[in-house]
Amino acid sequence: MSSIPTSGNSSLTLWQSLGRRSFGYWLIFPALFVILGLNLYPTIQGILTSFTNQSLIDPGHSVYVGLDNYLKLLKDPVFQVSLVHSLELTFFAVVLQVLLGLVMAHLLIQEVPGIHFFRSVAMITWVLPIIASVVMFRFMTLPNYGLINILLKDAGLGQVARNWFGDETYAFLLVLIMHLWRNVPFYSIAFMAAMQAIPADLYEAARIDGAGDWRQFWFITLPNLRYIILVMVVLHVTFTFNNFDFVYLSTGGGPVNATEVLPSYIYKQAWNGYALGYASAGGVIMLVILVVLVLICNKFIKGLSEQ
Amino acid sequence: MRRPFPTRSIVTYCGLSIFYLFLLLPIAWLVLSSFRNSDSVQSGRLLPSSSELTFRNYIETFQIGNFVTYVVNSFVIAFSVMVLTVFLGSLGAYALSRFALKGKRLFMMAALLPQFFPYVLVLIPFYVLMSSLNLVDTHVGLILTHTSLTLPFALWMLTGYFNAIPMELDQAALIDGCSRFGVLFRILYPVAIPGLVVAGFFAFVVSWGDYLFVSILSQSNATQTLPIGLQTFMTSLRVQWGLITAGTVVAIVPTVIFFSIVQRRLVSGLTAGAVKS
Numbered sequence: 001m002s003s004i005p006t007s008g009n010s011s012l013t014l015w016q017s018l019g020r021r022s023f024g025y026w027l028i029f030p031a032l033f034v035i036l037g038l039n040l041y042p043t044i045q046g047i048l049t050s051f052t053n054q055s056l057i058d059p060g061h062s063v064y065v066g067l068d069n070y071l072k073l074l075k076d077p078v079f080q081v082s083l084v085h086s087l088e089l090t091f092f093a094v095v096l097q098v099l100l101g102l103v104m105a106h107l108l109i110q111e112v113p114g115i116h117f118f119r120s121v122a123m124i125t126w127v128l129p130i131i132a133s134v135v136m137f138r139f140m141t142l143p144n145y146g147l148i149n150i151l152l153k154d155a156g157l158g159q160v161a162r163n164w165f166g167d168e169t170y171a172f173l174l175v176l177i178m179h180l181w182r183n184v185p186f187y188s189i190a191f192m193a194a195m196q197a198i199p200a201d202l203y204e205a206a207r208i209d210g211a212g213d214w215r216q217f218w219f220i221t222l223p224n225l226r227y228i229i230l231v232m233v234v235l236h237v238t239f240t241f242n243n244f245d246f247v248y249l250s251t252g253g254g255p256v257n258a259t260e261v262l263p264s265y266i267y268k269q270a271w272n273g274y275a276l277g278y279a280s281a282g283g284v285i286m287l288v289i290l291v292v293l294v295l296i297c298n299k300f301i302k303g304l305s306e307q
Numbered sequence: 308m309r310r311p312f313p314t315r316s317i318v319t320y321c322g323l324s325i326f327y328l329f330l331l332l333p334i335a336w337l338v339l340s341s342f343r344n345s346d347s348v349q350s351g352r353l354l355p356s357s358s359e360l361t362f363r364n365y366i367e368t369f370q371i372g373n374f375v376t377y378v379v380n381s382f383v384i385a386f387s388v389m390v391l392t393v394f395l396g397s398l399g400a401y402a403l404s405r406f407a408l409k410g411k412r413l414f415m416m417a418a419l420l421p422q423f424f425p426y427v428l429v430l431i432p433f434y435v436l437m438s439s440l441n442l443v444d445t446h447v448g449l450i451l452t453h454t455s456l457t458l459p460f461a462l463w464m465l466t467g468y469f470n471a472i473p474m475e476l477d478q479a480a481l482i483d484g485c486s487r488f489g490v491l492f493r494i495l496y497p498v499a500i501p502g503l504v505v506a507g508f509f510a511f512v513v514s515w516g517d518y519l520f521v522s523i524l525s526q527s528n529a530t531q532t533l534p535i536g537l538q539t540f541m542t543s544l545r546v547q548w549g550l551i552t553a554g555t556v557v558a559i560v561p562t563v564i565f566f567s568i569v570q571r572r573l574v575s576g577l578t579a580g581a582v583k584s
Contacts, residue, residue, distance in 0.1 A: 023487060024406025028414060031399035031458050038433070038455035039421030045432035059435050104326050110319040118323055120570050125330055127566045128559050129516030131534040135541065135555045136333035139340065139548055145351045147336050154353065185330060189574050242425050245518050249538060266427045271523060276431050283428025290423055 043287075050280035057274050069281035079282065081257050082265040083289075085172070089261060090240045090293070093179040094233055100180065101187025101232070102225075106217075108192045119192070122185040130182070130245040137178055138250060141165055168258035171251050175259050178246050183239070187232050194228040195221060230301045237293050241286070262286050334559075341365070341552040348549050364553035373528045374554065377536035382561075384446060384532060385514040388453040392510035393503050395454070396461030401491045403462070404469035405477065415466070418459045426519055434523055444526045452520050457510035468502030469495055501572040508569045512562055533558045 050069055054062035073079050108119055125133070140147045141164035149161035164170045198220065206216050244263035247253060253260035253268070262282065270279035339355075340348055347359035368374055399418075403411060421429075433452070434443070442448030476498070477490045485493060496503065518534040525531050537558060540551050566573070 024402040024408045027402035027406070028399040028408070031395045031462055032414060032418065034395065034451065034455050035418050035421060035458050035462075038436075038451065039424060039429060040417070042429045042432035042436060043421070043424045045436070046428045049432060059438075103322070107319050107322045107326070110315070112316045112319050118327065119574075121327075121331075123570065123573060124334070124563065124566060127512050127562050128334075129518075129534055129562070131516070131518055131537045132337075132555050132559045133333070135537060135551060136337045138541070139552060140333055140336055142548075145349050147332070147353075150351055150353055153351070181330065181333070184326075193574065238423055242427075244427055249518065263425065263427045266425075267430075267519075270427070270431055280428060280431050283425050283431070286425040287423075287428060290425065294423065 046280045047284055049277055050284045052277045054276040054280075055274050056270065056276055059276065062277065065277070069278045070285070072278065073281055073285065078257055078260060078265060079262075082253075082260045082262045083285075085259065086241055086261040086263075086286075087289075089172075089176060089179070090237055093176055093183075093240045094236050096176075096180055097183050097187050097236060098229060098233065100184045101191055104184060104188035105191035105195060108188055109195050119189070122189055124185075125182050126186045128182075131249055133178055133182060134246065134249040137174060137181075138165060141174065165251055166255055168255055171255060171259050175246055175250065178250065179240060179243075183236060187236075190228055190232055191225060194225050198224045226301060230298065233297050233301065234294055237297055238290060241290055241293065337552050338556055340548065341556045343549060345547065345549045348552075349546070364549040365557070368550050368553045368557065371540075371550065371554075373531070374536060376528055377531060377533045378557065380446070380530060381515055381532040381558075384449050384453065385511045387446070387450045388457060388514040389507045389511040391450065391454045392457045392461045393507045396458055396465050396506055397491065397496070397499075397503065399458075399462045400465035400469050401495065403466045405474075405490075415463070418462050421455075422459055430520065430523055433520075437524055443524055444530050446530055448524055449521060449530060449532075452524060453514040453517060454510070456517075456520075457506075457513050460509055461506035464506055465499065465502050468499045472498050504569050505572055508565055508573060511565060515562060 049062075051064055051066060052062040053065050053068075104122075108115065108122070141149075143149065143161070143163035143166070146164075148164065152158060152161045162170070164174060202220050203216055206220055211219065242263060243261075244267060247259050247261050248264045248267065251259045253264045263286070266279045266282040266286070269275050269282065273279075341364055342360050342362070343355045344359050344361045344363065347355045402408060403414065408414065437443050437448050437452075440448075442451070472495060476494050480490050480494050481487075515532075516534060517532075518538065521530075521532050521535055525535065533554075537551070537554055540554055544550055
């Protein structure tokens, strides 16, 4: 087996015993260094930047401006619109994902022939690059030869056909649908795994007591899914609220700011408008809102479990 | 167990059809269109005739300017991120699982915390930091960046995996003269393969799909990846959807193949920690 020479205890120098005691810290050091150095440090730096007028043109020279960026942001109409859109998108996406995820999970735990195929391909939408999903949805909704309009025309509903991403209402709806498309299967698989872990005798007992499907779902399934629902909700509130790619790549925030969300607006302020300090202030506001949202989710679902 | 009623099966299949039509139709339409010639794509007809099917889109896509460079960059970066994430993540997880460290809970929390930070905020000082290190527009810079995004999950998941492996295995190996690195590589690695594979897959997918960080930290063709390339195609090729769809299919094939290999383990890997604790 190993060819390591067994050095006698006598030769255990101070250096070696120190090394032995700190070995664990050396092991974790590189990972923590990368995570904290490249995430925690920039975030703290970003909070500091938000109080300056740093510009991309000359990032080395910036002046402390106090709360100026924040005051300006709160009066910025596009920022306000983006904030509302971000909150709407996060709320509707997560609520619909939980509901649809529960329905899909309920279908996937049925032991019907061929169910393994459905279970195995479910997560496919989640692993694809977001740019690929955006290309699919843009291509499907093209005005002249997109799949949606072809199907509508074939069904004799040609007057409904339109340039979907060019329409203010539908563009926002499409962004929401792309979020559902990507994430609902992930919920369903996570919920399914949790459902399978619920002991069957609980249902047996409920059935003997005369509980129907709905009551079984409400009083056995749902309470047992509390924890996984909380995990998925927190994960996806964060994902949706922070997500930049779907909006920026599909609509760029348009038409006329109809789909603008905080990440896309802040990105454009920083990298197209060169206003690093201003954009950082927007990012800090996002961070604060996100912390509040996560705390609310936590409280809400904990409260749900206690009743 | 009693057999399910046939009506119940029918309802199940109907429900599944609706979900899977919604999930798979966009992919099917993309793949089908990538094999149609441009007249056929623009014909406004649902199905092509057999004479309209062609491989030309793929051949032409690979001849467009920097497409091959994008593919190579994507592979180099995503593969490096995968290896680095699994290596550093397993070292850290080994420490958290097997060594008495002070502040272990603090380490775990500190590693998880950045998951909640808005990336658009992180990106700004990140860019300043990377340019002061001369890592803007380099592969190394992008690899480090992506690794910092994927490590927290790997660290958490692998710690869970290692915790589930009995300590007696390590002790037996140590008594036999195995070194402490030997324990990790010869004892824990073989048992934790499902976890390592899922952590690696996750890292690959995140790096392969990232647009946000690459769009800022990469400033020339030398380091740009497929998501940037596809975005450029979408805006510059305008109506040539045959080429755009073919390029997109090229971008999804590696993740689909990788996914089909790890799929069974992915589900248990992603949900294991969540369901258990």
